[in-house]
Amino acid sequence: MKSIRKSILMSALAVSLLSAAGMAHARDLTIALATEPSSMDPQFHSLTPNIQISETIFDPLVRTDAVAKPIPSLAESWTVNGNVWLFKLRPNVKFSDGSPFTAEDVVFTYARVPKVPNSPSSFNLYLKSIEKVEAVDPLTLRITTDGPSPVLLANLSVVPIMSKKAVSGPAPEGKTTVELNRGDGLIGTGPYKFVSWKRGAEIVLERNLHYWGGRPAWDKVIYRPITKPAARVAALLAGDVDMIENPPTDDLARLEKDTKLHIQKTPSVRVIYIALNQGKDVPAGVSGTDGKNPMTDKRVREALSLAIDRNAIVARIMDGVALPAANLLPYPAFGTSKKYATAPAADLAKARELLAAAGYPKGFTLSLGSPNGRYINDQRIAQSVAAMWANIGVKTNVETMAPPVFFKKRNTYAFSTYLAGWAAATGEMSHPLTSLVLSHDPALGIGTTNWFHYSNTGLDRLVQDASKTQDDGKRSEMLQRAGEMAMSDYAILPLQFELSVWAMKQDVRYGGRSDQLTLAQDITLAK
Amino acid sequence: MSALVFAALYMIGDPVLMLASPEAGDAERELIRQSFGLDLPLWRQYLIFLNKVFVHLDFGKSFLTGEPAIGLILDRMPATLELATAAMLFAVLIGVPLGIYAGLKPESFGARSVMTGSVLGFSLPNFWVGLMLIMVFAVFLHWMPAGGRGPVQAFGPIQLSIFSWAGWRSLILPVATIAVAKCALIVRVTRAATRECLPQDYIKFARARGLSEARVLGVHLLKNILIPIVTVAGLEYGQVFAFAVVTESVFSWPGMGKLLIDSIITLDRPVVVAYLILTVVFLSLLNLVVDVIYTILDPRVQSKARA
Numbered sequence: 001m002k003s004i005r006k007s008i009l010m011s012a013l014a015v016s017l018l019s020a021a022g023m024a025h026a027r028d029l030t031i032a033l034a035t036e037p038s039s040m041d042p043q044f045h046s047l048t049p050n051i052q053i054s055e056t057i058f059d060p061l062v063r064t065d066a067v068a069k070p071i072p073s074l075a076e077s078w079t080v081n082g083n084v085w086l087f088k089l090r091p092n093v094k095f096s097d098g099s100p101f102t103a104e105d106v107v108f109t110y111a112r113v114p115k116v117p118n119s120p121s122s123f124n125l126y127l128k129s130i131e132k133v134e135a136v137d138p139l140t141l142r143i144t145t146d147g148p149s150p151v152l153l154a155n156l157s158v159v160p161i162m163s164k165k166a167v168s169g170p171a172p173e174g175k176t177t178v179e180l181n182r183g184d185g186l187i188g189t190g191p192y193k194f195v196s197w198k199r200g201a202e203i204v205l206e207r208n209l210h211y212w213g214g215r216p217a218w219d220k221v222i223y224r225p226i227t228k229p230a231a232r233v234a235a236l237l238a239g240d241v242d243m244i245e246n247p248p249t250d251d252l253a254r255l256e257k258d259t260k261l262h263i264q265k266t267p268s269v270r271v272i273y274i275a276l277n278q279g280k281d282v283p284a285g286v287s288g289t290d291g292k293n294p295m296t297d298k299r300v301r302e303a304l305s306l307a308i309d310r311n312a313i314v315a316r317i318m319d320g321v322a323l324p325a326a327n328l329l330p331y332p333a334f335g336t337s338k339k340y341a342t343a344p345a346a347d348l349a350k351a352r353e354l355l356a357a358a359g360y361p362k363g364f365t366l367s368l369g370s371p372n373g374r375y376i377n378d379q380r381i382a383q384s385v386a387a388m389w390a391n392i393g394v395k396t397n398v399e400t401m402a403p404p405v406f407f408k409k410r411n412t413y414a415f416s417t418y419l420a421g422w423a424a425a426t427g428e429m430s431h432p433l434t435s436l437v438l439s440h441d442p443a444l445g446i447g448t449t450n451w452f453h454y455s456n457t458g459l460d461r462l463v464q465d466a467s468k469t470q471d472d473g474k475r476s477e478m479l480q481r482a483g484e485m486a487m488s489d490y491a492i493l494p495l496q497f498e499l500s501v502w503a504m505k506q507d508v509r510y511g512g513r514s515d516q517l518t519l520a521q522d523i524t525l526a527k
Numbered sequence: 528m529s530a531l532v533f534a535a536l537y538m539i540g541d542p543v544l545m546l547a548s549p550e551a552g553d554a555e556r557e558l559i560r561q562s563f564g565l566d567l568p569l570w571r572q573y574l575i576f577l578n579k580v581f582v583h584l585d586f587g588k589s590f591l592t593g594e595p596a597i598g599l600i601l602d603r604m605p606a607t608l609e610l611a612t613a614a615m616l617f618a619v620l621i622g623v624p625l626g627i628y629a630g631l632k633p634e635s636f637g638a639r640s641v642m643t644g645s646v647l648g649f650s651l652p653n654f655w656v657g658l659m660l661i662m663v664f665a666v667f668l669h670w671m672p673a674g675g676r677g678p679v680q681a682f683g684p685i686q687l688s689i690f691s692w693a694g695w696r697s698l699i700l701p702v703a704t705i706a707v708a709k710c711a712l713i714v715r716v717t718r719a720a721t722r723e724c725l726p727q728d729y730i731k732f733a734r735a736r737g738l739s740e741a742r743v744l745g746v747h748l749l750k751n752i753l754i755p756i757v758t759v760a761g762l763e764y765g766q767v768f769a770f771a772v773v774t775e776s777v778f779s780w781p782g783m784g785k786l787l788i789d790s791i792i793t794l795d796r797p798v799v800v801a802y803l804i805l806t807v808v809f810l811s812l813l814n815l816v817v818d819v820i821y822t823i824l825d826p827r828v829q830s831k832a833r834a
Contacts, residue, residue: 038591045546045591118562118593120546122555177593199602200781201676224675226779227789230658231674235779238665238673404540404794411544 028220029508029523032232032244036225038120040197041180042160042188043113046121051158052517053223056205058160058188061087061106061141062153064427064515070153074101074161074189075141078153080470083131085152087141094210095163096193103135108164108174115173126155128445148468150475154426163187191216191521200225205520221520236261236503243504245518249319249376255503262526264502265321266512270423271328271432272375274308274368274385274493276301277416279453285367285397285416294364295416301490303354304417307392308385309346314496317380321501325494327483328422328432335429335466335479340487343496351392363393369415370398371406376498382419385495410451421498422449427514429479433463437491454491528807532800533573541565542590542794563590576800586804587797591790596797600783600805605685606676607775607782611767613689613702618709619760625710626717627744627752633722641714648711657704657777664700671696674779701778705771709763716759720752727751753824761817768813769806 035049042054055063063073075087093101110133113123129152132144145152166187167174175185186194191213192205203223207216224241226232229248233255235241247255247263256263276295277283283293294300310324323330324343331341355363368389370382379400386396399415400406410418424431439455440447446460459482466478486492500516510523543559560566564575579585586597629638665673677694679686688694724730725748733747772784779785783802790798 039593041593044593118588118590120543120559120590120593122559125555181592181594198679198781199599200606200785224779226674227785228776228779231661231777231779234658234661234666234673235675238661239669240665240672240675402539402792404542404544404792407544408540 027218027525028222029218029243029520030222030224030241031518031520031523032226032235032241033223033518034225034227034229034232034245036200036227037203039177039181040183040186040194041116041177042162043109043116043123044119044177044180046123046125046158048516052519053203054160054188055190055517056192056221056520057186057190057194058162059190060158060160061156064154064157069427070157073157074106083145083147083149085143085145086136087143089139089141090212091139093189093212095166095187095189096208096210097163097166097187098210099163099165099187101161101163101189102138103141104138105164106141106161107133107135108167109159109162112162112167112173113159116177117173118177123159126159129155148470150467150470150472151426151428151430154428158425160188160190192218192221195220216521217524218520233503236505239505242508243502243510243518243523245502246376247501247503249321249501252319252321252501260506262504262506262509264504264510264512265499266501267323267330267514268423268498268500268516269329269333269425269427269514270375270421270498270516271325272322272378272381272419272421272495272498273325273328273436274304274417274419274495275436275452275454276304276490276493277413277452278455279413283366283416284414285399286364288362288364288395289360294358294360295366297358298490299354299358300360301493303351303358303392304389304394305490305493306344306347306351306354307388307394308493308495309388310343310495311345313381313384317377317384318496321376321499322496323499325496327487328436328492328494329424329427329429330497333424333427333429334472335476335483337480337484337487339484346388348391355392355394360393363395365395365397366416367397367399369406369410369418370400371403371420372400374403374406375421378419378421381495385419413451413453418452419495420449423516425515429483430463430467430475433459433479433482433486434467437486438463452492456485456489456491459485459491529576529800529804530573532803533576533796534569536791536794536796536799537569540794542796546590546793580804586801589790589795589798591793591795591798596795596801597805599786599798600802603781603783603786605687606780607768607771607784608685609687609689610698610701610705610771610775610780610782611764613698614705614767615709615760615764617702617706618713618763619756621706622710622713623717623756626714627721627748629714630718630721630725631744633718642718645711645714648714649708651707653704653708653773654777656707657701657774660700660704661777671700674777676781701774701780704774704777705767709760709767712759712763713756716755717752720755721748724748724751750824754821757817757820757824761813761820765810765813769810 037050037053038045039050042058059073061073061075062070065071074090074093076090078085078087089103095101110127113127129145129149130143131146134142136142166185169175180186183194191208191211193208195204195206197203205221207219226235232244233247233251236244255261278295279293282291314322314324326343327336327340329336331338368382368386370378372379382398382400386398389396422432422436434446435449437450437454438446438460440450442448462478462482466475469475469478500512502510502512504510507526508523509526543556564572579587589596589599625641629641632638661673664671675697677688677697678691679688680690688698730747733743770784771782772788775782775784787802
């Protein structure tokens with residue numbers, strides 16, 4: 001009996017030694033993705049799930065670090081003189097097929113972007129300000145913009161550089177999206193190279209031996225799309241995968257107690273906000289106001305903001321997986337004002353006073369639209385906001401619906417107020433200000449997501465001037481002032497910033513990123 | 528039916544709003560709309576679609592991926608096919624013997640347990656069974672993976688995962704999830720048919736002729752109860768094949784059902800329409816096969832058809 005037990009022990013020991021030795025040599029990394037990319041073509045669809053894979057296979061000219069600051073990637077350094085940018089490219093960089101990287105590849109890449117057909121969301125958006133791209137010599141690139149373009153670097157960071165040699169082909173865009181999806185022409189300079197993609201099942205990458213930035217940590221990186229949050233958690237607990245994106249908030253407390261797991265929470269650049277329709281006409285859903293729109297009165301907007309207990313929503317509904325918000329980006333992101341660093345506490349007495357002063361002592365009725373399943377716990381947040389507004393006499397009818405239906409109705413002004421989210425891709429204030437609170441003017445490309453009729457010409461001018469100011473110090477100061485203007489006018493009511501969460505095995509570490517990307521090259525073995 | 532789906536998806540929302548970056552201006556959205564042909568009136572979009580399908584056998588390209596819709600679906604079909612086939616096979620192989628047993632000895636303890644079990648089997652919701660199996664066999668015991676599909680091998684033109692042990696390890700939990708409910712149904716159908724057949728004259732005569740019990744049950748009884756079983760199994764197989772959505776998403780099984788759900792969410796109309804048309808074709812074929820099996824099982828059907 002004893003000897004049997006001994007031999008079992010010995011073999012267990014042997015197995016564990018073997019597997020430990022195996023780990024020291026080589027290990028694969030398996031990541032469960034919340035959403036599968038729609039394509040492997042890095043220029044087909046500007047969407048986070050696509051960008052995070054292409055950023056691993058390819059490199060952009062400039063990268064952004066974990067807090068959205070531009071850092072060198074394929075360009076080692078750059079200078080700007082008015083509208084002309086000069087980029088010095090990194091020497092001795094090779095694509096994963098061994099061919100050298102030169103300025104011609106960059107010219108080819110940027111020229112391909114507008115030629116990709118049927119793109120559901122084109123990367124053209126990021127290259128709009130570019131007038132000319134020229135290769136001065138193999139390692140020097142000159143970009144001319146149509147005016148001062150301080151966000152150029154941030155924009156270039158989402159356009160990965162493809163290989164001219166590998167992607168050339170008979171079609172106008174060279175290799176087509178369908179060909180790239182099969183891996184044909186999918187040659188990059190990034191740390192991992194493409195092996196295979198079985199749609200719905202897995203994406204496999206392996207170490208790029210020609211990578212310029214040192215030996216990548218993993219032999220193979222395998223991505224498995226697991227859309228159901230509960231299934232992702234099960235896969236992690238069962239040991240099938242090393243890391244998962246977005247575990248459900250309800251499970252977090254339990255996962256954090258598990259000693260075999262490590263949880264990473266990182267503030268994101270996504271703000272969840274409530275927009276108040278401030279149009280001249282009475283908005284849909286408003287009643288009890290004698291034919292007026294109460295939300296054109298700043299006192300009413302302030303009262304609605306004061307009635308919301310942001311800390312309670314974060315603590316009770318989000319289980320702490322959010323930060324209460326006072327601005328459109330968390331302080332100290334670029335262009336955020338210190339004055340709006342912490343969220344205001346709820347003050348029901350003052351809110352009631354303000355309503356009475358505005359002529360609505362008995363309150364009124366309005367509607368609050370919300371998508372159901374687009375943002376974390378969106379529907380439950382909308383319901384608690386409605387309950388909080390009811391406390392000051394504003395009767396709120398919550399209208400939640402499937403995201404496609406919600407967005408369609410929102411864009412026809414079908415709600416008096418609505419809950420939505422905004423992720424500031426560039427990580428600085430001009431982005432949310434321009435899209436959300438400037439006057440809706442599609443021709444100028446401002447206020448494109450301002451579906452609540454807010455318009456303030458002073459603010460419009462200030463933000464547009466800031467977008468043309470090259471000097472970072474001045475621009476930051478102008479944006480801070482613009483943010484203060486919008487917030488003190490209660491143009492829009494920020495609720496909270498989502499935290500991005502990753503759950504991983506104890507021996508794996510990922511620092512997280514504010515842009516919510518899961519980048520395999522930044523995932524390491526824990527020491 | 529394609530017209531119905533067309534109109535329904537049109538009414539739900541605008542795919543461009545779902546797909547385009549929120550920063551895109553109206554001009555960019557309009558460009559996308561034009562490239563998808565969504566700027567035309569609905570009836571013209573539909574006529575263009577019909578023309579493409581009937582003249583060129585082209586179901587259009589997926590809005591989301593830019594790939595031909597039919598290719599996306601056919602890519603995923605083998606995964607669903609093997610899941611549905613394996614599940615129905617298990618359901619029949621286990622359900623029929625249990626059902627005959629329960630029909631032969633309806634008062635015995637064993638039969639009563641089988642019948643109680645079958646009530647549970649088809650009352651428990653599918654996703655719950657799946658989650659429980661994952662909890663027990665994947666999370667606690669670590670015997671099987673919690674989801675996904677194992678390594679595949681080419682079998683003719685299609686890729687199947689049934690040729691390796693690793694493949695079966697991934698297959699067994701989702702198969703069990705579906706098989707539990709289907710098996711319960713087959714048990715009840717078989718039992719009812721058995722009880723109906725047993726008092727019939729031909730069974731009595733067979734016994735009177737001194738045939739062995741095995742031959743009485745295996746030939747005379749089985750042949751006669753197979754008709755209702757084939758009917759139910761055929762219908763259920765179609766159900767599982769076309770709408771294994773729940774099980775597929777619980778187990779992240781890369782089949783067609785998951786593709787359908789994802790496509791409905793993103794309003795990817797070409798994929799949804801192609802999927803439903805393909806399903807209709809498949810179900811019609813399946814019914815045809817069931818009818819053919821009838822004629823083999825029951826010569827009377829055939830002679831009636833001739834007459």
